[in-house]
Amino acid sequence: MDHRAMVRLSKRMSRALRHEPARVGLVPDQGGWVPVEDLLGALRIDRADLDAVVADNDKQRFAVERGADGVERVRASQGHSIPVDLGLTPCPPPARLYHGTSDTALDSIRATGLHRAGRHHVHLSPDEATAQRVGARRAGGVVVLTVDAAAMARDGHVFYRSANGVWLTDAVPAGYLAV
Ligand code: HQG
Secondary structure (H helix, E strand, O other): OOHHHHHHHHHHHHHHHHHOHHHHOOOOOOOOOEEHHHHHHHHOOOHHHHHHHHHHOOOOOEEEEEOOOOOEEEEEOOOOOOOOOOOOOOOOOOOEEEEEEEHHHHHHHHHHOEOOOOOOOEEEEOOHHHHHHHHOOOOOOEEEEEEEHHHHHHOOOOEEEOOOOOEEEOOEOHHHEEO
């Protein structure tokens, strides 16, 4: 598979595992897992292609695990809009985290802080370079906001770290943000 085919398949897998499983006849369990065989059938792909996307994916979006029942399952590590309990345990964050967004969102973010939009959590990056890439997905100029995660943690906000290193929290009030 060439790079473009990998990106295309990664997007189809994201859609099936994070947003619209029913569209392709999948029913993820509470943790968001589906049997690997079911995903292969639903997307009409072979195992080698799935493994290639799971292994090479730039962001390690997907995880494969064998359950106690011997069945191999796959899920997205974060980014869902369907209800899912990822079973993450709260984790003390680094002092600073970063959020990449568009300058067109700045006024609104200054007024109301960061919201989770359609996803389960606000997504924060561990470094500025990653946040830059996240923000570059939006139209407009990229802005990287610095989040005072140390202060948030002190004030009782809970953070989680997904299997692929994305930091998650429910919301970031404007007072903890700096441009
Ligand atoms: C913005 C991708 C106005 C927020 C990425 C963002 C990430 C506000 C957008 C992951 C706002 C939500 C998540 C407010 C937040 N006013 N705009 N008060 N609060 N926003 O896609 O963080 O490729 O749901 O800044 O790389 O961009 O899917 O979140 O622009 O890791 O694996 O509302 O998704 O990963 O957009 O991206 P998103 P995000 P994947």
